[in-house]
Amino acid sequence: xxxxxxLGLRRRIMxxxxxxxxxxxxxxxxxxxxxxxxxxxxxxxxRLLMARSLAGHVDEELAEAxxxxxxxxxxxxxxWPAVDPAxxxxxxxxxxxxxxxxxxxxxxxxxxGRVVGEEPPGSVEVGASHIALPSVxxxxxxxxxxxxxxxxxxxxxxxxxxxxxxxAGDGAVKGLICAVIDLNKDSVFKQFVMNVxxxxxxxxxxxxxxxxxxxxxxxxxxxxxxxxxxFFATLIKERRxxxxxxxxxxxxxxxxxxxxxxxPLQRSAWGVALGQTExxxxxxxxxxxxxxLAFGVAVLCLALLFAWLDTGAVTAxxxxxxxxxxxxxxxxxxTCIRVDRADEIGTLAxxxxxxxxxxxxxxxxxxxxxxxxxxxxxxEERHRIAREMHDGLAQTLGFLHGKVGTIEEMxxxxxxDGLGDEVRQLTLATSDAYEEVRRSIFGLRTMVARGxxxxxxxxxxxxxxxxxxxxxxxxxxxxxxSTHFSPEAxxxxxxxxxxxxxxxxxxxxxNRVRVRFEKEASGARVTIEDxxxxxxPARAVGEGVRSFGLQTMRERAESLGGGVEIDAAPGxxxxxxxxxxxxx
Numbered sequence: 001x002x003x004x005x006x007l008g009l010r011r012r013i014m015x016x017x018x019x020x021x022x023x024x025x026x027x028x029x030x031x032x033x034x035x036x037x038x039x040x041x042x043x044x045x046x047r048l049l050m051a052r053s054l055a056g057h058v059d060e061e062l063a064e065a066x067x068x069x070x071x072x073x074x075x076x077x078x079x080w081p082a083v084d085p086a087x088x089x090x091x092x093x094x095x096x097x098x099x100x101x102x103x104x105x106x107x108x109x110x111x112x113g114r115v116v117g118e119e120p121p122g123s124v125e126v127g128a129s130h131i132a133l134p135s136v137x138x139x140x141x142x143x144x145x146x147x148x149x150x151x152x153x154x155x156x157x158x159x160x161x162x163x164x165x166x167x168a169g170d171g172a173v174k175g176l177i178c179a180v181i182d183l184n185k186d187s188v189f190k191q192f193v194m195n196v197x198x199x200x201x202x203x204x205x206x207x208x209x210x211x212x213x214x215x216x217x218x219x220x221x222x223x224x225x226x227x228x229x230x231f232f233a234t235l236i237k238e239r240r241x242x243x244x245x246x247x248x249x250x251x252x253x254x255x256x257x258x259x260x261x262x263x264p265l266q267r268s269a270w271g272v273a274l275g276q277t278e279x280x281x282x283x284x285x286x287x288x289x290x291x292x293l294a295f296g297v298a299v300l301c302l303a304l305l306f307a308w309l310d311t312g313a314v315t316a317x318x319x320x321x322x323x324x325x326x327x328x329x330x331x332x333x334x335t336c337i338r339v340d341r342a343d344e345i346g347t348l349a350x351x352x353x354x355x356x357x358x359x360x361x362x363x364x365x366x367x368x369x370x371x372x373x374x375x376x377x378x379x380e381e382r383h384r385i386a387r388e389m390h391d392g393l394a395q396t397l398g399f400l401h402g403k404v405g406t407i408e409e410m411x412x413x414x415x416x417d418g419l420g421d422e423v424r425q426l427t428l429a430t431s432d433a434y435e436e437v438r439r440s441i442f443g444l445r446t447m448v449a450r451g452x453x454x455x456x457x458x459x460x461x462x463x464x465x466x467x468x469x470x471x472x473x474x475x476x477x478x479x480x481x482s483t484h485f486s487p488e489a490x491x492x493x494x495x496x497x498x499x500x501x502x503x504x505x506x507x508x509x510x511n512r513v514r515v516r517f518e519k520e521a522s523g524a525r526v527t528i529e530d531x532x533x534x535x536x537p538a539r540a541v542g543e544g545v546r547s548f549g550l551q552t553m554r555e556r557a558e559s560l561g562g563g564v565e566i567d568a569a570p571g572x573x574x575x576x577x578x579x580x581x582x583x584x
Contacts, residue, residue, distance in 0.1 A: 020303030024296055032292045039285045044259070047274060047281070048243040051261035054192060055272040058206065061188045062267045065162060065179070066145045073164040073177045076108060092119035108166075110175040111140065136176065139163035143173050147268035149208030150183075150223060158183040158223050160214060183214055183223070190215045201258075202276040209269035211236055227273060231260055236271055239264040245278060317345045321352060333360035396433040403429065428506075435502055454490045455483050458497065462515065469505050471530075474514045482517040482524050489584040492556040493526060496564070499549045500528040500576045508532025508574060523562070526578040534573050537566045553578075560584045 092106050108117035113136065135148035148161040160181050167174035181187060189206060193215045196204035205216035211225045211232050221227050231246035243261040259281040264271045317339040324337045333356055339349035403426045410419050455477070462473045477483055485493060497515065504510055510532030518525045553576065554564045561581045568574040
């Protein structure tokens, strides 16, 4: 087996699989299936051919019996219609000696079915009941010979009756001559059945159109309908040839399964049935099948043995690789992977160890970059806070410092005129500074505590604004996608909304504000619209706080790649439209 081990893993597995498949599938698949199917079909065909052959022999004997009965009818017809009972009796006695197979006797009927002669006298016991037989009525109406099914005489004798018309060649049927065959006595038909040999469980039978057994190798089935009635019911009615499995019925229950063949007769409504147990019918086929299965199992066991012997040399390094992968999954990237093999598994182990080393290096590099990124984020946030304090709170405090100095000078000089205006401006600037601090705190909370989400944070702020100012605020969101922004964009957008609402509070004199988020083809659009007094954007450039607020909103939007549009006019409110690009 060394030449196999020198092969690569893939080639070794392919050789073993191919060997196992050839040893297992070729004998069982090609020889087995074809041979089993051929043998099974051959057994069924032979059984059906035997049934047809037996039916042909019975047909020939029945034809010969009818021919002899026709000759007897011609002799009786010569004496008709001068029906002298004594003369008819002598004629029938002389003729019956020629008909050895009619063991029960001959009966002559007129056109009404009345018995006008019989031989031997008083032995037939048929009487007027003959006219009720379907075969008798058929022969009287058609003028053609007819064969009855099973008939039992008043004394209980089982018989069948062959009817031949009298005077049919001259026109109307004058009567019938009927040959009565005693089923209990030996006859040619009975001998045909009894001579059939089909193993130890085989049997043969002749059944009539009602499925009643007339002759059979099994005495217990005689004169009953127990000969596989379910199988033969349709075949007898349709007079069709068939072969196949049929369950044996005993006391109303299905017993063992038989393979039955049925062939109808041409001269009568009878049929020939041949049967044998399924086990005995296909015994040689099953023996062949069992031998093939035993051979297949032996081959399969050999293939499994070869596979087991070979996989023993493969599973050890695979288990080593498995344990190494579990260590790596648990975070151990320091332990080396060693598998001393020169085939594909050895190559895989080497590649796996190289991947471990590379992954360890990448994780170290990732940790270093994360530390740098965190430090850069802290610096960036400090710069942003400093810039906002410089642009907002620092300028406001500078404005406050200037106003306080002006007020001190006015107080020192004793100037009272205009002092109230200066104090009001000071109060307003202080309020703006307070609001700017609140907005900064809210923005930081929104940025840091992101667990509540962007939209809930905006909703909370709008609710607080409405409660503090008494201005009703409506929030509209056109689609979930219209509120998906990056963390930086969320912070800047919150600040823009805060600044726009601060202008509403300070300048608009509005009682309702509508904030709307919409999705655009190029990104998203946020609109803050009030119903206040409005203003002229062209004249607001030099108006101090308002001008500074508008400029701050533009800068924040432009930092995200967007822009701010102001739609306002005196007397019709103000609309601040923020455009943000996709991905902001």
